Amino acid sequence: MATPAFAKGKKTVNSADNNVSPDTEQVAEHDLNVYDPDYTDGDKFSGLTRKVGFDRMIPPHALEVCYNKTTHIIFPAEITYVDLGNENLVAGLADGAKNVLRVKSAFKSFKQETNLSVITEDGSYYTFNVKFAKEPLLLSIEMTDFLHDGESVNRPNNAQEIYLERLGSESPMLVKLIMKSIHKQNKREIKHIGSKRFGVQFLLKSIYANNGLLYFHTELKNTSNIPFDIDFVSFKIVDKKVIKRTAMQEQILEPLRAQNYVVVVPAKSSERTVFALEKFTIPDDKQLVIEVAEKEGGRHQSFVVENEDIVRANVIDELSIQ
Structure with missing residues (x-):
C-alpha cells in the first residue's frame, strides 16, 4: 500500500519501530497516537491509495441497549434510512412518529460491539457504536440539530450532510x-x-x-x-x-x-x-x-x-x- 505522508512539516515515526509494514510510507505521528503504537496498515490495496485520516472520521456516539428495556432516540427530522451492524440489534420507527427510532437487543445479552447508522430527511448522518448493558444509563436520547464548518476546530461530531435526491443538487442544510x-x-x-x-x-x-x-x-x-x-x-x-x-x-x-x-x-x-x-x-x-x-x-x-x-x-x- 503506497501511503503518502498526511501533512507536510509534521514529525513522522520510523515504520520499523511501530509495527508498520516496511513497504508503507511514513505514517504521521498524529495517526500513530490515535491508533496506538501497535498500529499496522492491514491488508494491502492495489494501485495508488492513501489511508483515510482521522480528520475524516465522524466520531460515533456511544449507545447502550438491553433486552428488557427499549432505548428511544429522537432526531430533529424524519428518519429515511437505518442500518444495523448485525443481528444483535432490532430497531424500528416508533408508532406514529417518523423521527423517533426505538432500539433494543435481540438477545438477552451479547458481547461483541456493533454499530448503528441513521440518515434523516434534512440530510444529516448519525452514527453510533452500540454495546449491551444490563441497565443502560440513557434510555431516551435527543439528537440536537447543529451546523459545522468542516474546520479542524469544528469537525463533524455525529452528523455529515447528505445530498438527497428530492432536492437535486441543492444542499439540504443550505x-x-x-x-x-x-x-x-x-x-x-x-x-x-x-x-x-x-x-x-x-x-x-x-x-x-x-x-x-x-x-x-x-x-x-x-x-x-x-x-x-x-x-x-x-x-x-x-x-x-x-x-x-x-x-x-x-x-x-x-x-x-x-x-x-x-x-x-x-x-x-x-x-x-x-x-x-x-x-x-x-x-x-x-x-x-x-x-x-x-x-x-x-x-x-x-x-x-x-x-x-x-x-x-x-x-x-x-x-x-x-
Missing part, C-alpha cells in the same frame, strides 16, 4: 438556511395576491428562486375570535377555463420542505410559512392555485398565482442569508 432567512427577514415583495373572508386572510408575501427550487412565503392572519385549525395546504396547477360538467384537470405539486408549518392559527394572531418546491413554470392556459383548508370548518382560503408572478421570482443570491 435549503434550511435559506428558508429560515426568508422567514426571519419577513419581506413582502408581492402585494396583489391573497384572499380574505370570514375574518381570515391568506397572503403570498414573496417568491424566491435558487438552484432549481422555488420558495413561497405565505402568511395566514386570523382576526376572528375562533382559532383556525389547518387541515392542509395544497399547491395545484389547474386549467383557467373549465367547461361545465367536465372534470377539472389538476396537477398537484408537493412541497419538499416547509419552514414553520403550523396546524392552528389562534384567534387574533397570524402565522407565516415558507414552502420549498421544485422549480416549475405554468402554461398560458393554466394557473397555480394555493389553498389552505380549515379542518372541520368552512373558512377555506385560496388565491391564484400566474406564470408571470413565477418568472419574476427574486433570485436568492440577492438575499442576505443569516
